[in-house]
Amino acid sequence: MHIGFRKLLLLLAVTTLCLFCLSLMLPSNILSTNGAAPFLLLELLNDDTDIAQTILIELRIPRATLALFVGASLGLAGAAMQGLLRNPLAEPGVVGVSGSAALGATLAFYTGLATIAPLALPLGGIAGALAAVIVLFSMAGKRAGTTTLLLAGIAINAIAGALTALVLNLSPNPFAAMEIIFWQMGSLADRSLLHLQLAGPLMAAGWILILLAAPATRALSLGEVTAASLGTNVRTTQRQIIVGTALCVGAGVAVTGVIGFVGLVVPHLLRKLCANDPAKLLLASAGGGATLLLAADIAVRCIPVGTELKLGVITALLGAPFFLYLIFQLRTLEQ
Amino acid sequence: MAVAKLTASAIQCHLGTQLALNNISLTAEPGQLTGIIGTNGAGKSTLLSVLAGVQSNFRGHVSIGNKQLEQMTSNERARHIAYLPQNPQVHWDLTAQQVTELGRVPYRRRFNWLGPLTAADQQAVTAAMAATQCEDLAPRPIQSLSNGERMRVHLARVLAVKAPIILVDEPTTGLDPYQQIHCLEVLRDEARQGGTVVMVLHDLDLAARFCDQLLLLHNNQVLSHGSPAEVLTPAHLLTAYRIKPPAGLAFNGLNLANWEKQTD
Amino acid sequence: MGISIFSRLGLCIIVAVLAPIASYGTAAGTTEKLRIASFNLCTDTLLLQYADPQQVASITWLSSDENLSPIATYAQQFHRNQGRAEDILRLSVDLVLTGPSTSTATRAMLRHMHVPTLHLDDATSINALSINIRRLTQAIGQSARGKESLLQMHEKLTEITNTADKTPKDQWPYAAFLQPNGLTVGYGSLSNELLNLAGFRNSATLLGLRTYQRFPLESLLRAQPDLLIAPTDQPKYPALAQELLQHPALSGTMLRHQIDPSTLICATSRIADVAMTLATKRQQLVR
Numbered sequence: 001m002h003i004g005f006r007k008l009l010l011l012l013a014v015t016t017l018c019l020f021c022l023s024l025m026l027p028s029n030i031l032s033t034n035g036a037a038p039f040l041l042l043e044l045l046n047d048d049t050d051i052a053q054t055i056l057i058e059l060r061i062p063r064a065t066l067a068l069f070v071g072a073s074l075g076l077a078g079a080a081m082q083g084l085l086r087n088p089l090a091e092p093g094v095v096g097v098s099g100s101a102a103l104g105a106t107l108a109f110y111t112g113l114a115t116i117a118p119l120a121l122p123l124g125g126i127a128g129a130l131a132a133v134i135v136l137f138s139m140a141g142k143r144a145g146t147t148t149l150l151l152a153g154i155a156i157n158a159i160a161g162a163l164t165a166l167v168l169n170l171s172p173n174p175f176a177a178m179e180i181i182f183w184q185m186g187s188l189a190d191r192s193l194l195h196l197q198l199a200g201p202l203m204a205a206g207w208i209l210i211l212l213a214a215p216a217t218r219a220l221s222l223g224e225v226t227a228a229s230l231g232t233n234v235r236t237t238q239r240q241i242i243v244g245t246a247l248c249v250g251a252g253v254a255v256t257g258v259i260g261f262v263g264l265v266v267p268h269l270l271r272k273l274c275a276n277d278p279a280k281l282l283l284a285s286a287g288g289g290a291t292l293l294l295a296a297d298i299a300v301r302c303i304p305v306g307t308e309l310k311l312g313v314i315t316a317l318l319g320a321p322f323f324l325y326l327i328f329q330l331r332t333l334e335q
Numbered sequence: 336m337a338v339a340k341l342t343a344s345a346i347q348c349h350l351g352t353q354l355a356l357n358n359i360s361l362t363a364e365p366g367q368l369t370g371i372i373g374t375n376g377a378g379k380s381t382l383l384s385v386l387a388g389v390q391s392n393f394r395g396h397v398s399i400g401n402k403q404l405e406q407m408t409s410n411e412r413a414r415h416i417a418y419l420p421q422n423p424q425v426h427w428d429l430t431a432q433q434v435t436e437l438g439r440v441p442y443r444r445r446f447n448w449l450g451p452l453t454a455a456d457q458q459a460v461t462a463a464m465a466a467t468q469c470e471d472l473a474p475r476p477i478q479s480l481s482n483g484e485r486m487r488v489h490l491a492r493v494l495a496v497k498a499p500i501i502l503v504d505e506p507t508t509g510l511d512p513y514q515q516i517h518c519l520e521v522l523r524d525e526a527r528q529g530g531t532v533v534m535v536l537h538d539l540d541l542a543a544r545f546c547d548q549l550l551l552l553h554n555n556q557v558l559s560h561g562s563p564a565e566v567l568t569p570a571h572l573l574t575a576y577r578i579k580p581p582a583g584l585a586f587n588g589l590n591l592a593n594w595e596k597q598t599d
Numbered sequence: 600m601g602i603s604i605f606s607r608l609g610l611c612i613i614v615a616v617l618a619p620i621a622s623y624g625t626a627a628g629t630t631e632k633l634r635i636a637s638f639n640l641c642t643d644t645l646l647l648q649y650a651d652p653q654q655v656a657s658i659t660w661l662s663s664d665e666n667l668s669p670i671a672t673y674a675q676q677f678h679r680n681q682g683r684a685e686d687i688l689r690l691s692v693d694l695v696l697t698g699p700s701t702s703t704a705t706r707a708m709l710r711h712m713h714v715p716t717l718h719l720d721d722a723t724s725i726n727a728l729s730i731n732i733r734r735l736t737q738a739i740g741q742s743a744r745g746k747e748s749l750l751q752m753h754e755k756l757t758e759i760t761n762t763a764d765k766t767p768k769d770q771w772p773y774a775a776f777l778q779p780n781g782l783t784v785g786y787g788s789l790s791n792e793l794l795n796l797a798g799f800r801n802s803a804t805l806l807g808l809r810t811y812q813r814f815p816l817e818s819l820l821r822a823q824p825d826l827l828i829a830p831t832d833q834p835k836y837p838a839l840a841q842e843l844l845q846h847p848a849l850s851g852t853m854l855r856h857q858i859d860p861s862t863l864i865c866a867t868s869r870i871a872d873v874a875m876t877l878a879t880k881r882q883q884l885v886r
Contacts, residue, residue, distance in 0.1 A: 005449075028817055050851075051820050058848035059817055086426040115837050174667065175779055175840035182839060190781070190816055192847050215448035219440050221426045222492075228389040229420075230440040230496075231413030276427045279448055307813060 005280050008273050012287030016068065019294035023064035024056065026302050062193045067297040068290045069196075070188075070256055073203045073248035075289020076282060078263015080210045081133075083217035083278045084241045085140055087149055088268060089326060092249045093260025093319075095149065096156025097132045101253035102183045103160045103167070104128025108254075110171045122199045126250030132156050133242045146330060186259035186312030188297050199251040206247030210282060213240035217278040259312045261319020262289050268326065338365035338529045339399045339415060339499040346385055346395035348378075355381040356393070357555045363548075365499065368526045369533045370542045372566075373552035374576060379535040380421055380504050382552070386533065387418035387502050399500065413441035417496035421504040421535075423489045425477050431488040432473040435460050438495030463494035467521055483514035490521055500531045507538060519545045543567055551575055634691055635739050638682045638705065639698025640667060641865035642719055645732065646696060647674060648867060649741045649748070656692045666834050669861045669869070684708035694738060722866040724792055725756070732868065748868045755871035756796065759878050763798050764885070772825035772884050774799035774877070775814065777849075778860070779830065779840035783814040789866050797877035799826065816848050825884055827853045828877075830860040856880055 003011075025040045040060065044052045074092065081090040081097075092098045108114045108124030135156065140149040164183060168176045216237040219227035224234050253259075266288040267281055274280040296314045341363040348356035356378045363369040371379045384390040386397055388404050397404040399415050407415070417438070425434060439456040452460070464470050469487040472480060477488055486506060493501060503522065507515040515538070523545055526532045536542045542549060542563065549566040551559045553575040559566045573579055635650060636657040637643045643658040647670055655677050661667050662674035680686035684705050687695070695709055695716045709716050717738050722728035729749055736745025774794055776784045783803040784790040788810040794801050802822040803814060819827075829844050862873055 028815060051823070054848055054851060055817050055820055058846070059820075109837060109839075112837055171836055171838065172664075173834060173836040173838040173840075174661075174664070175838040176836075179839050190843055190846060194847070215440075215443065215445070218448075219437060221429060222434070222437060223420070223424045223426070225384070225389050225420045226418065226423060228409075229387050229413065229416065229418035230437070231410040232440070233409060271427075276429050276433070278427060283449075308815075 003273060005274060005277075005284075008270075008284060009287060012284065012291060016287060016290045016294065019291060019298065020064050020068060023067065023294055023298050023301075024060045026298060028301050058192065059190070062191050062196050063188050063297070063301075064294065065196055066191050066199070066256065067188055067294045069200055069203050070252040070259065071262060071290040071293025072286040073206065073252045073289070074259065074262040074293070075266040075285035075287070076207060076210055076263075077245045077248045078289070079267040079278070079282045079285035080213070080217075080241045080245050081263070082267055083220065083282070084137070084238060084245075085149060086220070087140075087146055088271075089146055089264070089323075089330070090149060091261065091264035092129075092245070093258060093262075094264060094323065095132075095136055095153035096160060097129050097136070097245065097249050098253050098258040098260060099157045099160035099164070100132035101125040101129040101250045102258050103164045104131075104250065105254035106164050106167045106183060110167055110173070110176055118194070118198055122202050122251040122254040124250075125252075125254030126202065126246050128160070129250035129253070130243070130246035132160070133246055137238070137242060181310070183257045184312070185310035186253075186257035186315075187308075187310050188256055189301075189308055191255060195255040199255045202251035203248050206244045206249075206251070207286070209240045209244030209247065213237045213244065214279040214282050217241075217282070221278060257310075257312065259293070259315055261315045261323065262292055264326070265319050265322050266292055268322070337499045339531060340364055341386065341500050341531050341533065342396075342398045343382075343386055344396050344398075346382065346393055346397070348381055348385055348390065348393035350381065350392075354555055356385065359395075359552075359555075359557055361550055361557075361560065363500075363531050363533050365529050365531045366526060367531065367547040368523055368545055369531075370546035370549045371533065371535045371552065372537075372539065372542050372549060373558075377552040377575075378555045379552055383418075383502050383504050383533065383535050384420070387416055388412045389418065410441055413498075414496070415498055416500045416502060417493045417498040419489055419493045419503045419506065421508070428476045428478055430474055431464075431469060431477055431480065431484075431491075432460075434477050434488050435464055435469075435473075435491040435495050438463065438492040441496065459495050459497050460491075463491040466494055466524070467491040468517075482509045483511065486510060486514065486518060490518065494521075494525065499529070500533070501525060502533050504535045505537055506534065507536070507541065515541060539567065539572075633693045633740055635694045635696060636680065636687045636690065636692045637696040638680065638701045639696065639719075640700070641721060642696035642698050642735070643674070644668060644670065644865045644867055645719075645735050646739070647677075649732075649736050649744050650739050651741075652676075654739060656690045657687055665861070667861055667864055669859070669867075671861075684712060684714075687714075696735070722789055723787055724789060725870070728789065728866045728868075728870070729753075731866075752868040752871045755875060759796060759871075759874055763878065768800070771798055771800045772881060773802045773805075773822065774826040774828060775802035775819060775822065775824040777814060777819070777827060777829045777844060779838075779844065781813045781816065781843050782811050783808055785809040785812065789870065790863055793870060793874045793877065797874050798881045799877065816843075816846060820848060820851075823853070825854060826880060827855045828858055829855060831857045854884070 027039065040052060040056060044056065078091045081092065081095070082088055084090070102125070104124040104127045105121055108120040113124070114121040136149070136152055139152045161184070165180055168180050171177070216227070216232045219230045219232040220234070220237065228234050263285070267285045270284045270288050271281055274284050293311075296311055300309050300311055300314060342361075344360045346356050346359040359378075359382060361369070371382060373379050381390065385393050388397070399407075404412060436452060436456070439452060439459060442456060464473065467487045467490045469484065469491055472484055472488060477485060480488065490506065493503065501522065506518050506522070510518065519541060522532050522534065534546070536546075546563060548561060549563050550557060551566050551571060558575055559571050569580055633654055634656040635646060635654055637646045638659060640659055640661045643662040646655060646658065647662070657678040657680045658674060659682055660679045663671055663679065665671040668674055678690065682701060682705060692714060695714055697706055697716050697718045699721055706716065706718075717734065719731045719735060722731050732745050732749055736742050776790060785801065785803045785808050791801050791804070802819070802824040805822060806818055808814060827849070834841060856877075858873070862869060
């Protein structure tokens with residue numbers, strides 16, 4: 001199936017827009033005995049008590065916008081990490097970057113730092129993510145293979161997960177210990193405009209940094225030395241991708257918890273459609289990630305399963321088998 | 336094609352704590368094929384990477400014409416020097432066409448990375464693929480090609496840069512005789528058209544046959560330089576490689592002039 | 600050699616006669632000197648309310664937390680346990696109070712150690728609460744206090760019913776509980792009964808929500824309860840659970856009644872006060 005790149009981008013943009021509107025308008029499924037609420041649009045039109053407006057502005061818009069932003073960030077960061085480490089299995093969740101971001105965010109939140117300075121929440125997430133990417137890059141950057149990368153990811157995930165649980169258990173607030181589920185499984189439920197304001201600009205800054213490094217990822221397909229001989233500033237490119245990924249993932253995880261596998265599934269599905277061009281793949285993955293997360297969030301909110309499922313559960317159910325499949329593929333290639 | 340003389344003077348380079356290059360100087364003239372030979376570990380690849388401008392940890396100067404390499408921007412340098420390292424890799428499943436097009440990276444405008452190639456770029460790519468005879472390989476993924484075909488594509492990428500200076504590190508590794516000769520013929524053609532070509536070679540016969548001047552490295556220093564006849568003497572070969580001609584036979588020098596490439 | 604058989608017989612008779620007298624004496628003073636430990640926050644609260652200080656052997660660490668216990672300061676002087684059998688090994692404990700949160704392993708261990716236990720389930724109705732208070736006060740030898748407390752509670756509750764206006768139930772105002780994590784109360788819970796007693800209908804039951812289910816914010820907005828009952832402001836240490844209660848979507852015109860969460864986490868006779876406050880709020884609303 002050959003479809004031009006511009007057409008692909010257009011398709012992704014249109015799909016994202018449609019899903020965004022659906023996310024705003026579709027009724028949530030509630031366990032009501034008087035039938036499901038109607039399409040929000042209808043409510044808005046005959047709204048004389050401002051309720052529909054409040055729902056739209058305070059609940060639906062933040063949720064849909066965050067799904068879009070975080071989805072785009074995760075897709076973009078996944079493609080960027082794969083370009084940086086030159087490995088198709090690199091993904092923020094798998095290699096521990098998301099887990100570390102969660103650790104940074106929980107430290108900022110449960111110590112009360114974020115209550116004094118709200119910006120500390122996303123900044124904590126970014127700090128955690130940055131630490132993980134730097135460690136990964138120093139371990140698996142040069143010539144290390146898939147095994148080293150995945151082992152490093154396992155180690156980082158284990159450390160970050162254990163420390164997060166520790167922070168939550170040490171919190172004097174009795175509810176804290178149970179909130180590990182939110183941090184490790186991710187959710188967009190009841191996020192507010194404040195969360196969007198805190199994380200949105202930082203994620204956007206991450207996008208800009210990564211996209212600045214986009215053309216260089218092409219030259220990097222030939223290896224660092226050849227890329228340098230073609231005039232690419234390899235150090236700068238690496239720094240842009242490292243910091244950009246930390247900004248995207250860190251700010252996102254700080255307000256939604258860990259949502260994994262988006263950056264693994266999306267670039268892989270879109271790589272062929274981008275003719276293996278790592279630069280084009282960055283843009284396409286952003287769009288694909290936004291689409292995927294919006295769709296998953298709509299599913300979580302609107303499909304009745306008793307209490308609302310955590311978003312990370314859906315992405316894991318989709319992504320983990322995919323991950324296994326990718327590993328098998330790589331193994332056969334190596335043989 | 337623009338012509339440029341490549342000069343290196345008093346190069347001193349450390350890799351880690353080890354001294355890799357000790358006071359090396361060389362001059363490569365346009366129109367000439369310069370070969371760098373020596374045993375493993377003598378510093379050949381390191382020297383080439385210094386000349387290419389991708390090694391930063393060295394003392395001494397490298398100049399293109401009258402201009403020093405340090406004074407050039409990385410983009411300027413990239414347009415003047417095309418470099419092919421040892422065992423070149425391609426990380427994604429790119430086609431031969433895409434790999435060759437990467438040779439035009441120094442000419443792409445910074446923020447126009449989504450746009451198609453310019454006419455000049457297209458022309459350079461086509462010419463490069465024609466020169467290395469890999470037009471029919473264009474749509475095939477490079478990882479599915481044989482060693483010889485892959486090397487042709489990498490060479491095409493180098494030629495696509497249209498740089499006056501071409502630096503190639505052991506291009507004939509793993510190739511069969513036909514492909515080895517073909518590869519060096521392409522490089523010789525570039526040189527004859529005014530390019531300055533510097534190669535690291537392992538094979539002394541090929542070096543003797545194709546290079547106009549040779550640089551023999553031994554113990555991280557220049558043991559000898561000059562024409563192949565001047566460099567490839569029994570005395571030098573004994574010191575550098577610890578080999579000697581068979582006893583009793585008069586030494587006529589290496590003589591591959593009678594070997595020809597088999598065409599079908 | 601030694602004690603002759605007559606002396607032994609005599610000794611036996613003396614012991615046989617005196618023993619019942621002695622045990623009667625100790626029996627009469629036994630319940631007052633009974634040392635009781637509690638392994639559950641709610642039984643802690645009841646124990647502290649009705650027992651003499653010297654009867655309290657140990658209570659859980661949760662009771663010292665102001666957010667969870669209405670008598671946290673008073674509770675701080677007592678020995679703290681973590682709800683484990685080994686915590687009371689060195690104390691001479693005659694009775695252990697357990698609740699639903701005490702693990703089966705702990706209860707089995709207490710049985711194994713031959714320590715008498717009294718298990719009280721969380722009260723889900725006023726009636727159940729009365730039964731709990733009666734059983735507990737009897738077991739710790741403070742029946743009188745228990746009876747008096749229950750009497751006062753029922754007096755207050757009857758007063759509420761008597762002073763309530765006679766509007767039919769389908770015209771009552773709505774109220775909704777919103778606890779940390781957005782959890783609400785529904786049918787079959789004590790809080791729901793209090794709400795009804797005070798003259799409110801519960802918005803959650805309208806949507807079929809049960810106790811400890813989340814009340815989705817959207818549904819809450821649509822339900823438009825006349826009164827939103829939520830816990831008092833932020834605790835000292837943050838958690839996401841309380842963040843939900845500060846969501847901007849709730850900052851609208853809904854009337855809020857702040858309630859100290861510790862008054863409702865565990866049911867005590869003071870629920871009557873809670874019901875009275877709610878009834879007063881209702882009168883303000885209806886006016």
